[in-house]
Amino acid sequence: MNTAARTVYVNGQYLSEHDAKVSIFDRGFMFGDGIYEVTTVLDGKLVDFAGHCARLGRSMRELDMKTPCTDDVLLAIHRELVARNALVEGLVYLQVTRGAEDRDFAWSDAIQPTVVAFTQVKSLAASPLAARGARVITVPDLRWKRRDIKTVQLLYPSLAKMQAKAAGKDDAWMVEDGFVTEGTSNNAFIVTADGTLVTRQLSTSLLHGITRATVLRHAGDTGLRIEERPFSVAEAQAASEAFVTAATSFVTPVVEIDGTPVGTGVPGPVATRLREIYIEESRKSAI
Structure with missing residues (x-):
């Protein structure tokens, strides 16, 4: 794994991984109330991205979770992370949780999704x-x-x-x-x-x-x-x-x-x- 500090994405910001934070009240942390996708990167490009976006949307609908942004915005986030981290081969991990609010099994209508994403260097083709x-x-x-x-x-x-x-x-x-x-x-x-x-x-x-x-x-x-x-x-x-x-x-x-x-x-x-x-x-x- 690359030991250099990565640039990651958290709720609209690109940050050093050392500065990235999510609330302790996030429902992903407390209830496992979140979904994710992993998109392969080969030659600095995203593989099957449209399919991953479609499945992400389906998961959000099945869980009655608010959509945080459009597929075009997600694509821009993925490409920006690949560029900032000079990723040639590996993956982009994307996680969307229902969001953060005081702990309760039920959630409010006002809750907003938490979105995080990061890259990982990994040798994939030569396995x-x-x-x-x-x-x-x-x-x-x-x-x-x-x-x-x-x-x-x-x-x-x-x-x-x-x-x-x-x-x-x-x-x-x-x-x-x-x-x-x-x-x-x-x-x-x-x-x-x-x-x-x-x-x-x-x-x-x-x-x-x-x-x-x-x-x-x-x-x-x-x-x-x-x-x-x-x-x-x-x-x-x-x-x-x-x-x-x-x-x-x-x-x-x-x-x-x-x-x-x-x-x-x-x-x-x-x-x-x-x-x-x-x-x-x-x-x-x-x-």
């Missing part, structure tokens, strides 16, 4: 994890029932990631009623023995991934057969390939699930090719 493939464990999905809203309520996924780390693995897949919902911070896919790409259909059970949608479009363009349906842990272990998608990990192969190798136990050709296509097309379409 050692993608090259070797991720090893995952499975855990029960104990999150709330509105996982389609990208909230800051990330305690359980964080605990699951730490459980995987303690087991010497890279990540965890969450399971509900015998079927995989998603990873701790990514959408899950498998490739069956007959070459069909399978991922769970959109619902309130999982996040509607922006990278997921883009990868499915690329997969369709290559002629892959696609099924959007649930799959079990056993089906995933028996698959020829598995992978995950997310804004900052693109397409990352999964080579082991609960100690069982997937396919040949190394990144497969479908995931490898889809990752190549995603990076290539993202560089072309980034803004």
